[in-house]
Amino acid sequence: MAASLAISVSSVSKSFGAVKALTDMDLEVADGQIFGLVGPNGAGKTTLIRALAGALQPDEGEIAVLGLDPRRDRYEIRARLGYMPQEPALYEDLSAFANVRFFAAAHTRDDAAGKARAALEFIELADRADDPVYTLSGGMKQRVSLACALAHEPDLLFLDEPTAGIDPKLREVFWTGFHRLAASGATMIVSTHQMSEALECDRVAIMRAGRVLVAEEPRTLLGQGRATIRLWQQDHVEEMVVNDYSVDLPRLLAARDRVDRVEIDRETLEDIVLRMIDDDAARSA
Amino acid sequence: MTPLAPHRARALGGRVLRQLRADPRFVAVSLIIPLVITFLLKMFFDAIDIPMFDQTRFAVPGAAFIVHFVTYILTALVLVRERVGGTMERMFINGYRQLEIIGGYLAAYTVLATWQSLLILTWVAFLFDLGYSIGSYVQIYLVIWLLAVLSMALGILVSNFARTEGQVIPFIPLIIVPSVFLSGMIVAVEDLPTWAQVLARFTPLFYANEVLQGVISGGTVLDTLGPFVALPLLTAGVLVLASRTLREGS
Numbered sequence: 001m002a003a004s005l006a007i008s009v010s011s012v013s014k015s016f017g018a019v020k021a022l023t024d025m026d027l028e029v030a031d032g033q034i035f036g037l038v039g040p041n042g043a044g045k046t047t048l049i050r051a052l053a054g055a056l057q058p059d060e061g062e063i064a065v066l067g068l069d070p071r072r073d074r075y076e077i078r079a080r081l082g083y084m085p086q087e088p089a090l091y092e093d094l095s096a097f098a099n100v101r102f103f104a105a106a107h108t109r110d111d112a113a114g115k116a117r118a119a120l121e122f123i124e125l126a127d128r129a130d131d132p133v134y135t136l137s138g139g140m141k142q143r144v145s146l147a148c149a150l151a152h153e154p155d156l157l158f159l160d161e162p163t164a165g166i167d168p169k170l171r172e173v174f175w176t177g178f179h180r181l182a183a184s185g186a187t188m189i190v191s192t193h194q195m196s197e198a199l200e201c202d203r204v205a206i207m208r209a210g211r212v213l214v215a216e217e218p219r220t221l222l223g224q225g226r227a228t229i230r231l232w233q234q235d236h237v238e239e240m241v242v243n244d245y246s247v248d249l250p251r252l253l254a255a256r257d258r259v260d261r262v263e264i265d266r267e268t269l270e271d272i273v274l275r276m277i278d279d280d281a282a283r284s285a
Numbered sequence: 286m287t288p289l290a291p292h293r294a295r296a297l298g299g300r301v302l303r304q305l306r307a308d309p310r311f312v313a314v315s316l317i318i319p320l321v322i323t324f325l326l327k328m329f330f331d332a333i334d335i336p337m338f339d340q341t342r343f344a345v346p347g348a349a350f351i352v353h354f355v356t357y358i359l360t361a362l363v364l365v366r367e368r369v370g371g372t373m374e375r376m377f378i379n380g381y382r383q384l385e386i387i388g389g390y391l392a393a394y395t396v397l398a399t400w401q402s403l404l405i406l407t408w409v410a411f412l413f414d415l416g417y418s419i420g421s422y423v424q425i426y427l428v429i430w431l432l433a434v435l436s437m438a439l440g441i442l443v444s445n446f447a448r449t450e451g452q453v454i455p456f457i458p459l460i461i462v463p464s465v466f467l468s469g470m471i472v473a474v475e476d477l478p479t480w481a482q483v484l485a486r487f488t489p490l491f492y493a494n495e496v497l498q499g500v501i502s503g504g505t506v507l508d509t510l511g512p513f514v515a516l517p518l519l520t521a522g523v524l525v526l527a528s529r530t531l532r533e534g535s
Contacts, residue, residue, distance in 0.1 A: 053378045055533055075380065083378040089371030091300070098300065100301040105296035106380040112296070132307065148375070 005064070006031045006156060006187040007052060012061030013045055013210075017222060021047040022058065023210040029189065029203075034182050036218075037191040040209030045191040046107060047210075049158045052189065053083050068155060079107065082154035086161050088141040090133045096120060096144045097129040100151050107152035112183055119151035120144075122177060124170075138165045146174070150181070157181065157188045163197065175200045195270035208277045209284065226265035226275075234260035248258045293381055299387025305397060310477070315359055315397065319405045327412050344413040344471045345501055346494045348405045349429045353436045353490055356398055357460055360440025361453050364390070369449060377533040384528050387441055389437040391524075398433035402426060417501065424500045431516040432493045438520050439489070442527040464490040471499075492516055 007029040014022040022044045029035045037045045050056050051063060054070035054077065061069050066075050090099050090188055091263045100116035108115060120126045123143040133141060142165055148159060164169045175197070182188060182202075191199065198218055200206045205215040214221070227245035231252065242248035245264055267275070305312055326347055330340040367373040376386060406426055409415065417425070443456045465471060467481055468490035474482055485491045495512035499505070506513045 050374075055374055055378060078378060078380040081378065083375065085371050085375060086372050089375045091304060091372060093304055094300070098303055100352070102296060102300045103375065103379045104377070106293055109290075109292045148379075 004031050005029065006033070006066060007035075007189070008062075008064045009038055009052075010062050012051065013061060014051060014056065014058045018173040020210050022051070025061070025210065027205060027212055027214055027215060031187055032182060033202040034178060034188045034190060034200065036201035036204035037189065037207055038195070038198050038204050040193075040277060043207040044210040045207060046160055048207075049083075049160050049189060049191060053081065053158055054078070061195070075158075077104035080155040080156040082149040082152065084145050084149035084157075084159045084162055085166075088133075090141060090144055090148070092134040093132055095130050095132055096136065096140075096147070099133060099144055100147045103148040106146060109205070112151075115151045115153070116147070119147035122150070123147045124173065125178075139167065139170065142166055143170075151162045155186055157186055159188065159190045161191055161193070163192065165264055167280065171197075187246055195268070198269055198273070204246065206273050206276055208280050213276050216224075221272055222269055227267070227273045228265040230261075230263040231256065231259050232263075233259060289382060289384055293385040293389040294392065297376075297381065297386060298392040301393035302396060306352060310349070312397065315355060316401055316404055319348070319355055319401065320408050322351050322408055323405065323412060324349055330446050341413050341415055342498075342501065343470070344409050344415060345406075345425055346490075346497050347470075348494050349432055349434060349497060350464060350468075350470065351492055352398070352402055352405055352429055352433050353464065353493070356394070356401070356433045356436040357440045357443075358453070358457060360390070360394055360437045361444045361447070361456065362440075362450060364441055364444035365447050365453055368444070374533060387528055387531065388427055390441065391437055391457060394437050395434060397431060398437065402429040402433055405429075414438045415501075420505075421500050421503075423498060424506050428470045428493055428496050428500070428506065428513070428516070431520070432489060435489050435520040435523065438523040438527060442523055442530065445527065445530040445532060460488075463488045467491060468494045470494050489516070489519060492519070 005028055007027070009027040011024055012022055012025045013020070025044070025048070027048075037048065047056070051058050051250045052065055052070060054074035057071055065077050066080060070077060091102070095101075097116055097120060100119050101112045104119070105112035106113045111228060117126070117129070119127050123146055125140060125143050125147070128136060128140065133144060136144065142162070146159070146162055146258055149159065155251070159225050163174055166174065178190070192198065201218060203215060203217055204221065226243055228239060228241050229245060229249060229252065233256070237283070240252070243264070249262070249264070253262075323344075326343075327340075330343070364373075365375075403426065404428060406422065410417070410422065441462070443453070447453045449454070463484065467474070467477065467485040468488050469485070471489065474485050474491065477485065492512040492515040496506055496509045499509045
């Protein structure tokens with residue numbers, strides 16, 4: 001179903017000197033999805049995003065973005081692409097508005113100013129639009145950077161840690177906005193450290209050391225969570241770890257005469273992801 | 286493939302000019318430092334008072350050299366800053382193209398170079414009491430201006446080979462040393478060994494100095510048409526090289 005794929009990555013590797021940033025990576029992202037890249041620093045999230053944007057050439061493998069080659073067809077892709085780098089990458093001495101308008105002007109001949117204003121409204125920074133960027137806080141700069149990425153209403157958004165340094169309330173506002181953009185048909189690649197944000201995505205790829213460990217819906221990942229069950233029989237406590245407590249618990253209860261108290265600790269998504277990453281690290285060590 | 290878009294070069298030039306306006310200290314420094322250096326040179330010449338030495342013959346080429354040098358370094362630094370700050374990559378991924386970026390920068394910095402050339406020429410004329418004809422001044426101004434544009438092109442080219450602001454520093458002597466010794470400003474080029482005469486042809490100041498010496502001796506740029514035309518031709522050549530080497534990412 002190549003037509004419904006916004007992105008396909010197959011067997012892609014990229015090294016920087018002796019450092020392998022991406023190792024034989026495979027990934028598919030469907031149209032209109034919010035796709036999360038989750039993983040520790042050095043997992044290859046930024047390298048992947050830059051390769052997708054055509055900013056660097058993989059050593060091996062094939063990448064297709066919107067069915068096109070990110071290097072050969074970069075101008076065609078970039079007309080439909082919004083990119084937010086990890087560092088704000090703004091002109092500090094210019095106003096927020098001048099920054100957004102400048103990047104929007106790459107795409108539109110006439111209405112860069114109007115689009116810039118709309119984007120600043122979207123990130124709720126219209127009241128600081130005329131202030132130089134160096135007077136803004138870190139979180140505000142991050143918002144201006146986001147506005148630069150989406151002012152031209154792209155079909156495809158690459159957001160490299162968009163919510164880093166942003167308070168929880170505003171993070172919620174961001175995600176409401178992302179869902180709105182996705183609803184209008186945009187495909188989004190969002191890298192993040194925050195596991196809570198992974199739950200907001202349609203699908204997430206867990207990355208470590210330049211590879212995708214697993215790419216699933218967050219719900220499916222949650223289903224892979226283990227549970228720690230504690231069964232109390234008078235003063236005696238029995239503790240065990242099970243893979244699927246909804247099946248295992250009835251079985252455990254049936255095997256015992258009398259249970260006074262049951263405690264269940266389920267793994268959170270964060271626990272699951274960290275366990276996957278730790279397991280993988282232990283295997284490759 | 287989308288064609289080159291003049292509106293993008295215009296947006297870029299506008300943005301660079303707005304940055305210059307937002308940074309009056311940078312503009313002041315780049316305009317005033319050449320004036321201070323020429324003033325110091327004048328004091329130096331007055332102090333040593335060498336017989337048979339006509340310091341006015343050095344005044345205009347000296348001014349040209351300072352404009353050349355300052356413009357070259359500032360352009361290189363500003364572009365490296367774009368690269369270090371990530372805005373260069375962001376421009377590219379947003380759809381700005383090599384030639385649009387170079388064209389926009391060139392247009393914006395030409396505005397600065399225009400004022401810089403005008404200011405230093407006025408200052409030198411006053412300081413050294415030159416008293417050339419209006420026609421000569423116009424021609425001198427044109428040569429210095431062309432040299433300034435060429436210097437910007439060189440700065441853009443050199444910025445492609447530096448990844449940090451600090452890496453621009455080794456490129457400073459690359460321009461200064463050949464310019465001072467090979468351009469004919471201090472030693473006549475005919476008196477140099479053959480290899481140095483060949484090398485001299487690669488320094489922009491060599492051509493500028495040829496034309497300027499002719500004009501301050503009462504001639505016109507038409508008397509030295511070859512070196513005069515060489516300035517825009519070199520600029521074009523350097524710009525082609527610069528656009529070929531302007532890298533998107535790291």
